[in-house]
Amino acid sequence: MARIVGGMGTSHVPSVGVAYDRGKMQTPEWQPLYDMFLPVKEWLARIDPTIAIIVYNDHGTDLFFDKYPTFALGAADYYPQGDEGYGPRPLPPVRGDAEFSWHLSEQLVWNEFDLTVCQELAMDHGLLVPMNLCWDHRPDWPIKVVPLQINVLQHPLPTALRCWKLGQALRKAVEAYPKDERVLVIGTGGMSHQLNGERFGFMNENWDQQFLDWIEAEPERVAQMTHQELMEKGGAESVELIMWLTMRGALSPQVKRIDRGYYNPMTTGIALLTLEDAG
Amino acid sequence: MARIVGGMGTSHVPSVGVAYDRGKMQTPEWQPLYDMFLPVKEWLARIDPTIAIIVYNDHGTDLFFDKYPTFALGAADYYPQGDEGYGPRPLPPVRGDAEFSWHLSEQLVWNEFDLTVCQELAMDHGLLVPMNLCWDHRPDWPIKVVPLQINVLQHPLPTALRCWKLGQALRKAVEAYPKDERVLVIGTGGMSHQLNGERFGFMNENWDQQFLDWIEAEPERVAQMTHQELMEKGGAESVELIMWLTMRGALSPQVKRIDRGYYNPMTTGIALLTLEDAG
Amino acid sequence: MAQLEPNRPIDGTYVFDWRLSRKGYRLNKLAFSLSRAENRDAFKENEEAYFDRFDLSEEEKDLVRKRDFLGLIRHGTNIYMMLKLGAATGNGLYQMGAQQRGETYQEFLATRNVGSAT
Amino acid sequence: MAQLEPNRPIDGTYVFDWRLSRKGYRLNKLAFSLSRAENRDAFKENEEAYFDRFDLSEEEKDLVRKRDFLGLIRHGTNIYMMLKLGAATGNGLYQMGAQQRGETYQEFLATRNVGSAT
Numbered sequence: 001m002a003r004i005v006g007g008m009g010t011s012h013v014p015s016v017g018v019a020y021d022r023g024k025m026q027t028p029e030w031q032p033l034y035d036m037f038l039p040v041k042e043w044l045a046r047i048d049p050t051i052a053i054i055v056y057n058d059h060g061t062d063l064f065f066d067k068y069p070t071f072a073l074g075a076a077d078y079y080p081q082g083d084e085g086y087g088p089r090p091l092p093p094v095r096g097d098a099e100f101s102w103h104l105s106e107q108l109v110w111n112e113f114d115l116t117v118c119q120e121l122a123m124d125h126g127l128l129v130p131m132n133l134c135w136d137h138r139p140d141w142p143i144k145v146v147p148l149q150i151n152v153l154q155h156p157l158p159t160a161l162r163c164w165k166l167g168q169a170l171r172k173a174v175e176a177y178p179k180d181e182r183v184l185v186i187g188t189g190g191m192s193h194q195l196n197g198e199r200f201g202f203m204n205e206n207w208d209q210q211f212l213d214w215i216e217a218e219p220e221r222v223a224q225m226t227h228q229e230l231m232e233k234g235g236a237e238s239v240e241l242i243m244w245l246t247m248r249g250a251l252s253p254q255v256k257r258i259d260r261g262y263y264n265p266m267t268t269g270i271a272l273l274t275l276e277d278a279g
Numbered sequence: 280m281a282r283i284v285g286g287m288g289t290s291h292v293p294s295v296g297v298a299y300d301r302g303k304m305q306t307p308e309w310q311p312l313y314d315m316f317l318p319v320k321e322w323l324a325r326i327d328p329t330i331a332i333i334v335y336n337d338h339g340t341d342l343f344f345d346k347y348p349t350f351a352l353g354a355a356d357y358y359p360q361g362d363e364g365y366g367p368r369p370l371p372p373v374r375g376d377a378e379f380s381w382h383l384s385e386q387l388v389w390n391e392f393d394l395t396v397c398q399e400l401a402m403d404h405g406l407l408v409p410m411n412l413c414w415d416h417r418p419d420w421p422i423k424v425v426p427l428q429i430n431v432l433q434h435p436l437p438t439a440l441r442c443w444k445l446g447q448a449l450r451k452a453v454e455a456y457p458k459d460e461r462v463l464v465i466g467t468g469g470m471s472h473q474l475n476g477e478r479f480g481f482m483n484e485n486w487d488q489q490f491l492d493w494i495e496a497e498p499e500r501v502a503q504m505t506h507q508e509l510m511e512k513g514g515a516e517s518v519e520l521i522m523w524l525t526m527r528g529a530l531s532p533q534v535k536r537i538d539r540g541y542y543n544p545m546t547t548g549i550a551l552l553t554l555e556d557a558g
Numbered sequence: 559m560a561q562l563e564p565n566r567p568i569d570g571t572y573v574f575d576w577r578l579s580r581k582g583y584r585l586n587k588l589a590f591s592l593s594r595a596e597n598r599d600a601f602k603e604n605e606e607a608y609f610d611r612f613d614l615s616e617e618e619k620d621l622v623r624k625r626d627f628l629g630l631i632r633h634g635t636n637i638y639m640m641l642k643l644g645a646a647t648g649n650g651l652y653q654m655g656a657q658q659r660g661e662t663y664q665e666f667l668a669t670r671n672v673g674s675a676t
Numbered sequence: 677m678a679q680l681e682p683n684r685p686i687d688g689t690y691v692f693d694w695r696l697s698r699k700g701y702r703l704n705k706l707a708f709s710l711s712r713a714e715n716r717d718a719f720k721e722n723e724e725a726y727f728d729r730f731d732l733s734e735e736e737k738d739l740v741r742k743r744d745f746l747g748l749i750r751h752g753t754n755i756y757m758m759l760k761l762g763a764a765t766g767n768g769l770y771q772m773g774a775q776q777r778g779e780t781y782q783e784f785l786a787t788r789n790v791g792s793a794t
């Protein structure tokens with residue numbers, strides 16, 4: 001039987017991908033982030049997940065506003081990399097597990113989550129940057145991935161509460177899978193940041209730290225927040241934080257915190273939280 | 280304030296579109312269908328809807344299995360006609376009401392229905408044939424339309440119960456719209472038919488009549504059925520009937536039946552049911 | 559609640575679930591492409607060259623070459639996608655249906671209530 | 677429950693809701709198209725000709741011509757789509773951000789915790 005072994009919340013900042021590709025993760029600017037993820041790699045080696053469900057969002061890479069899904073689940077054996085405007089990065093395709101994905105889609109759709117199921121889906125920094133921070137892609141990614149895309153671009157977005165419930169349903173769906181898989185759930189996005197308008201560059205570290213407290217110990221408080229409240233506190237683009245709720249909803253009510261980190265060099269709080277499931 | 284004035288259930292058989300275009304609706308083969316819709320036109324003139332929400336399904340016309348949505352809502356001011364493999368039919372584009380559609384999308388998404396919102400969506404016989412039977416398209420369609428597409432092609436499909444709940448949420452969403460609109464809800468698809476395999480051509484008139492009884496007076500009985508049960512009783516493609524539940528869920532619990540008809544010339548039970556809302 | 563019961567198969571029925579959708583993905587992509595007139599023209603002009611756009615296996619090409627509609631369904635072609643393949647090869651729904659039933663077109667029409675309503 | 681409060685606007689913030697998405701649809705379509713290398717080439721070669729593919733209004737064309745990123749945002753360009761327009765015109769996120777704030781690039785960098793982490 002498959003089971004969830006842990007959860008991780010982490011931001012997905014595009015410039016980290018650039019620094020990674022250029023071998024600059026140990027320059028003074030990026031060393032704090034590099035160090036933040038050293039214990040994560042040890043933790044991952046210990047809990048040894050076989051599949052990662054990565055809750056992320058597309059950034060105008062594969063999805064367009066002609067047909068914009070609320071929740072899109074990847075159901076393929078591999079996911080190519082999209083082109084974010086600068087040509088592709090030197091990364092292999094992400095490995096999937098179509099059978100596991102389709103199992104999840106059956107459980108979730110029959111449990112009243114109205115997914116868009118994707119047999120073709122191209123990945124962008126929303127998923128790839130967290131992968132870069134967790135795993136080496138050479139010669140190939142060492143883990144299989146299920147991409148779960150959430151609309152955080154075009155309002156109406158799914159509510160924080162809905163994302164939380166999606167996580168809870170995801171846990172049940174994982175536990176109904178007959179094969180022995182050790183599943184890590186990653187929620188990406190945030191923290192405080194705003195990229196549009198005169199308020200560009202807005203950050204709020206106090207709120208980011210509060211969010212990290214709440215998502216660990218009192219996630220229902222975040223689940224009750226509206227998008228308006230999230231944007232006021234953290235900037236328009238910080239609504240991405242609703243994706244952390246899906247991760248947290250998939251974990252046991254009580255969790256054991258392993259690591260927590262925060263670094264905000266430029267326009268976004270780059271956070272990390274790793275949680276072990278109580279089973 | 281907008282309100283729902285009535286509901287209609289009807290099949291959407293492609294050959295009816297062909298007969299319509301060729302002016303053959305009054306040949307012996309199609310006269311029974313033509314006659315079935317005469318009182319409908321009188322009824323429509325009486326209740327005078329300003330917008331029709333048409334719950335239909337795409338048949339491989341615009342949507343493909345690369346990214347297949349469970350529920351897709353049109354949010355445009357017009358919807359072009361797709362090409363079903365024979366070139367376009369002589370019909371004008373369907374007129375939409377983007378503002379009303381987007382209102383519905385906000386209400387539904389915030390109420391935990393995970394829509395795919397479509398600013399471009401091409402129509403096929405699933406929506407156009409019911410329109411042909413209700414309205415003359417010359418010189419232009421006399422009504423605005425909100426297309427609501429439901430996955431009945433690629434399992435997992437939304438459950439009958441989920442479609443029923445979608446209808447109930449749709450009613451609330453309509454009633455929250457500030458403008459005075461008189462809304463007709465049409466559920467299309469079915470009745471019994473099967474187009475794949477050695478069981479091609481399967482029909483079950485007894486079940487079709489039973490379904491018509493239940494959808495009017497005991498819709499919860501249909502809402503409890505599984506896709507397996509629906510397919511056993513009515514053929515693989517008769518799962519389209521779940522779309523009638525969205526229409527019925529949007530109406531008042533008690534309804535006044537206006538017309539009911541049934542004709543099964545070839546491979547599908549062609550049914551009609553018109554219901555007036557108790558308000 | 560589970561909506562399908564794989565242990566209760568329905569005779570002569572191929573439920574288009576994820577297994578079939580995966581299996582037939584390339585065939586469905588080909589069929590879907592035929593909803594564009596220019597693709598239909600290209601297909602009609604040179605079927606073999608058209609196959610190359612979709613990375614079909616030899617078995618899949620053969621199913622199309624033979625207009626083996628039951629075989630196509632069994633291989634995961636979705637019925638609504640197959641309708642476009644029918645349109646491009648001069649096979650309407652009822653012709654494809656008769657073939658799936660193992661009947662001639664006339665035999666099939668004779669089983670209908672109003673066989674002339676085609 | 678309503679998630680947005682239009683009566684409580686956030687200063688200097690353009691929430692990408694349906695009104696903006698409708699308004700900016702053509703601009704977003706142009707920007708999205710630039711995720712393909714051949715389209716970027718075509719755009720760079722002849723911007724005016726490229727506009728014609730997207731049925732832009734004269735006002736919309738002008739916003740692109742002037743690289744008026746705040747104007748583009750106000751006109752409904754989604755920030756993530758605009759990043760592709762930035763990439764094709766040599767404007768990174770932080771350049772576009774500085775312009776939206778009404779600052780020079782250097783002024784903007786000076787407001788950051790680690791302005792060299794670009």
Ligand SMILES: [Fe+3]
Pocket residue numbers: 012057059126189190240
């Ligand atoms: Fe993001």
Ligand SMILES: [Fe+3]
Pocket residue numbers: 291336338405468469519
């Ligand atoms: Fe249909």
